[in-house]
Amino acid sequence: MRNRPHAHSIVVLITGPPPSTDSTSGSTGPHRPFERTDTTEVASRRERERRVLSDLRDLAGTRVSTVRLFEELGSVLPQAVGFDAVCWHDTDPLIGLPTSMVSDTLDPRGIAQALDLEFTANDVGTVAEMQAKGSRVTTISQVTHGHPERSIRMREQLSGYGFGDELRLRCDIGAGSWGFAAFMREKARGSFTVEEIRFADQANRLITTALRHSHLPRPGAAVPGSASVPAVVILGSSNELVAADRPGQRLIAELADSASDVLAVPTAFPIIAKLARIAEETPDALPAELRVQTRNGHWVVLRGSVLHGATGPQVAISATAPTAAEIMPVVLNAHGLTPREQLVIREVLGGGSTKEIAKALSLTALTVQDHLKSIFTKFGAHSRGELVARLSFGTQRPDSSGQSR
Numbered sequence: 001m002r003n004r005p006h007a008h009s010i011v012v013l014i015t016g017p018p019p020s021t022d023s024t025s026g027s028t029g030p031h032r033p034f035e036r037t038d039t040t041e042v043a044s045r046r047e048r049e050r051r052v053l054s055d056l057r058d059l060a061g062t063r064v065s066t067v068r069l070f071e072e073l074g075s076v077l078p079q080a081v082g083f084d085a086v087c088w089h090d091t092d093p094l095i096g097l098p099t100s101m102v103s104d105t106l107d108p109r110g111i112a113q114a115l116d117l118e119f120t121a122n123d124v125g126t127v128a129e130m131q132a133k134g135s136r137v138t139t140i141s142q143v144t145h146g147h148p149e150r151s152i153r154m155r156e157q158l159s160g161y162g163f164g165d166e167l168r169l170r171c172d173i174g175a176g177s178w179g180f181a182a183f184m185r186e187k188a189r190g191s192f193t194v195e196e197i198r199f200a201d202q203a204n205r206l207i208t209t210a211l212r213h214s215h216l217p218r219p220g221a222a223v224p225g226s227a228s229v230p231a232v233v234i235l236g237s238s239n240e241l242v243a244a245d246r247p248g249q250r251l252i253a254e255l256a257d258s259a260s261d262v263l264a265v266p267t268a269f270p271i272i273a274k275l276a277r278i279a280e281e282t283p284d285a286l287p288a289e290l291r292v293q294t295r296n297g298h299w300v301v302l303r304g305s306v307l308h309g310a311t312g313p314q315v316a317i318s319a320t321a322p323t324a325a326e327i328m329p330v331v332l333n334a335h336g337l338t339p340r341e342q343l344v345i346r347e348v349l350g351g352g353s354t355k356e357i358a359k360a361l362s363l364t365a366l367t368v369q370d371h372l373k374s375i376f377t378k379f380g381a382h383s384r385g386e387l388v389a390r391l392s393f394g395t396q397r398p399d400s401s402g403q404s405r
Contacts, residue, residue, distance in 0.1 A: 045080075049199055052080045056206035065295070066090050066179070066214045070102045073181075073207065080203070081196045083167070083183035089267075092291045093215075093330045096131055096170065096177035097275075099292045100257045101267040108259040111267065112239060113157065115274045123152040127180065130170050137201045139167045141191035148191070158184065165191045169200055171208040176333035178211035215293060215334045228254060229300055231319040237312045239263065239270040251319050254294040268292050268302060273315040276304030291322065291330060299327050331391065335378045344371045348384055349391065 055076045059069065070088035077083075089098035101108060118126055125143045130136075140158075144150040148165055151158075158166060164187025171179035185192060228250035234242040241264040244252060255266040263270065268290055276288035288304035301322045307314045322330075332342050340361075347357040354372075358365045372384075381387040 045195065048079045049202075052076055052199075053203065053206065056203055056210065060206045060209040060213065062210070063213050063216055066100070066211065067102060069210055069214050073210075077203070080199050081167070081183065081192070082185065082189070083192075084186045084189070085163070085184040087182045089180040090211075090293070091171070091177045091180050093176035093178060093333055094291060095286065096127060096172060096180070097286075097290060098127075098180055098271060099268045099290055100255070101259050102257065108267075109262050110157075111259060111263070111270055112274075114153075115271065117153045117156065119274060119278060121152045125151065125166075125168060127168075127170070130168065131172075136170050136172065136204050137167065137197055139165055139192045139197060141165045142197065146191075159187070162186050162188075164188070167192045167197065167200060169204060169207070171204065171211050173205050173208045175336060176212065176330065178208055178215065212334055212336065229319045229321050233265065233269060233317045233319070234307075235265065235269060235273045235315045235317065237314065239265070239273055241265050242314060248319070251294070251300065254296065254298075255292060256295075269317055272302050272304040272317050276306050276315050276317075277313075280306045291326070299330065301326055328391075337375065337378060341371050341375050341378075344368060345375055345387075345391075348372070348375075349388060 090100040228247040231247035233248040
């Protein structure tokens with residue numbers, strides 16, 4: 001691929017050798033659009049899709065870190081979806097907003113403009129619009145009815161770097177939002193095809209499952225002590241780091257992502273700052289609050305508020321350990337519990353017996369036992385006591401000395 005100037009922070013170019021040239025068709029690969037419609041090409045495309053789905057099923061059964069998972073997805077998906085650039089994000093599982101950014105080659109200092117376009121420009125195909133419509137996959141060409149220039153972010157950002165279309169993937173299939181991705185295609189190669197959009201939607205379930213699993217403790221992984229909270233971080237009017245207490249400095253290191261080298265803070269912090277500024281101007285806006293997971297597996301709640309003083313408006317960001325009420329929905333969704341199983345486990349945590357749970361939920365005792373068996377399997381527990389302990393200790397079991405292991 002030819003060299004390209006640094007784009008805005010929501011884009012990451014795929015690195016590697018230049019795409020090869022198909023001597024028969026003259027088109028570039030492996031990311032070329034699927035332009036031929038003859039029987040041979042259809043069969044070839046279906047075979048590629050089968051291979052990709054097989055790889056995604058393998059990934060869905062693993063518990064690698066999200067960064068590693070994003071790398072694997074970036075190497076697998078181009079076989080079925082032709083794109084020239086991609087950006088992956090972790091998200092807050094409860095509200096679906098990005099909490100990280102993966103980028104190896106691009107300058108993330110444009111994140112402020114990207115956030116403005118996402119949250120305040122009233123553009124089409126935004127995260128909020130996708131959530132409101134229940135959309136999991138969308139493209140700019142699709143939502144503009146073939147006129148991508150009608151998109152503000154296309155006019156003001158993407159087109160300036162040679163892109164002509166963007167496909168967005170929201171990793172939410174009904175049990176929490178576990179990630180978000182934006183795939184970009186060069187203008188000269190046309191829009192994403194109907195087949196690619198269909199496949200992205202099909203693959204989304206497996207991608208989401210893999211991301212959900214990535215938030216579970218990895219087998220044999222040691223989880224260090226408590227996260228670096230409570231903590232306080234102060235950002236300036238341009239999201240520059242003004243100050244942080246020592247726990248805040250440790251937390252910044254624990255949440256480090258592609259933005260950290262340039263911004264001195266990870267992506268979650270400027271996003272919280274943006275939410276805080278919006279909340280101050282719009283009382284009914286989303287609260288400036290995000291749930292994020294550190295590299296060592298701890299969940300932290302970030303909250304932001306605007307400060308006013310002689311040096312101009314700053315944003316104070318506090319980090320605390322989540323309460324049981326704040327984190328329990330995340331933990332239950334991460335383990336893949338159904339809505340009915342979640343009701344059962346809440347009764348278990350309340351000390352209810354099988355008979356009492358059955359009465360409270362209008363179920364038979366046998367049905368409750370079936371739900372408990374499924375819950376034990378998903379948590380890797382063998383009894384109610386062990387299940388409660390795993391929930392109480394953040395999925396870790398205390399050893400005989402009372403310390404987690």
